[in-house]
């Protein structure tokens with residue numbers, strides 16, 4: 001980043017309050033409580049946190065659809081309150097679920113509409129749409145109504161929509177909701193390609209494995225405040241007392257015994273006899289290794305713990321989804 005290049009996103013002491021209830025029962029709910037965050041251009045940044053942490057509220061403020069109560073938020077150097085038009089022209093917003101698509105229109109018509117809003121028309125718009133439909137694998141379904149699409153297909157269309165204006169900054173709010181594992185894998189490649197093109201991506205997700213795979217940096221938030229921020233692998237190494245243990249050809253009985261050990265928090269058995277566990281302490285790692293060695297398992301690797309382990313340690317026992 002040169003001195004003249006502003007951060008892609010710069011948030012300082014951001015607060016957002018909502019008034020809930022009416023009359024005498026009204027109370028103030030603080031969704032963002034003095035949050036600060038800087039995202040360098042051309043990076044993929046993961047925003048992680050439990051339900052109600054404030055992730056969507058931040059995305060809404062950055063996309064200029066919601067005003068902050070106080071504090072500053074800038075996107076590519078433009079303030080959300082004083083230069084919203086400049087921001088809208090340069091960002092793409094991708095929401096999870098059904099929000100923001102017109103079900104009675106086809107994929108092509110939805111993109112046409114959004115393209116027109118970004119000032120695209122004629123051949124330029126047609127070329128851009130064809131490129132994007134191909135990129136998200138919807139060329140064959142381009143003339144079908146979106147109402148009949150599966151959730152994963154709608155998500156792909158959302159991604160195309162977010163990119164129609166050639167956005168420099170993409171705000172992806174739970175973009176893989178409803179995607180099958182293959183589509184989620186494609187999505188990772190998609191995000192990496194966006195970064196290779198020099199775009200900045202802010203992604204909110206509950207999927208720790210995905211965040212670990214694609215993010216250059218992650219920020220964990222809760223109650224509208226930053227808990228910790230940094231490279232996902234470094235953070236996990238720094239903040240967890242445990243390790244990741246991976247092994248092949250583990251008999252199911254041994255895997256079950258490991259799963260039942262104390263301080264073994266996340267266990268994944270993705271295929272065959274492959275096992276991947278994150279421990280919370282050196283003692284737990286020792287017990288896992290002892291069980292594997294006793295069972296004659298010879299292919300064992302240890303490394304820094306994963307993001308799931310870090311998340312559990314920092315956010316605590318609050319509910320989250322952990323992907324398989």
Ligand SMILES: Nc1ncnc2c1ncn2[C@@H]1O[C@H](COP(=O)(O)OP(=O)(O)OP(=O)(O)O)[C@@H](O)[C@H]1O
Pocket residue numbers: 018019020029030031049050051052053054055056057058
């Ligand atoms: N329009 C609103 N009116 C009242 N309260 C709101 C509004 N929008 C958000 N909130 C509250 O602000 C807090 C943060 O919500 P937000 O949607 O930003 O969380 P989140 O981290 O995106 O959660 P999730 O993971 O469930 O999507 C919650 O307590 C929520 O109830």
